[in-house]
Amino acid sequence: MSMLGNLGRSIMRQHNDAKTRSLMNSLLPELQRDIGWEAAPGTREKARLAQVVFAGTR
Structure with a gap:
């Protein structure tokens, strides 16, 4: 296996x-x-904030 192939698989993983x-x-x-699923405290709020920010208003 090539180094580039391993790097690509690692990035995809x-x-x-x-x-996920x-x-x-x-x-x-x-x-x-x-x-x-044990999410870290504050992760849910960060995910919600990111969803609102990236959704934007159109």
């Missing part, structure tokens, strides 16, 4: 992990507890 964390943190707190 990190990207997918970040998407974002999705899990955007769930309702009750759902997070039901599935055993």
Whole structure:
């Protein structure tokens, strides 16, 4: 395997992990507890703020 191939796979893995964390943190707190997802305190507020900021008004 080439070094470039390994780097690409690593970047994709990190990207997918970040998407998964974002999705899990955007769930309702009750759902997070039901599935055993322990989000860091404040993560939910940060996710909501980011959603509002990036959604914008059109």
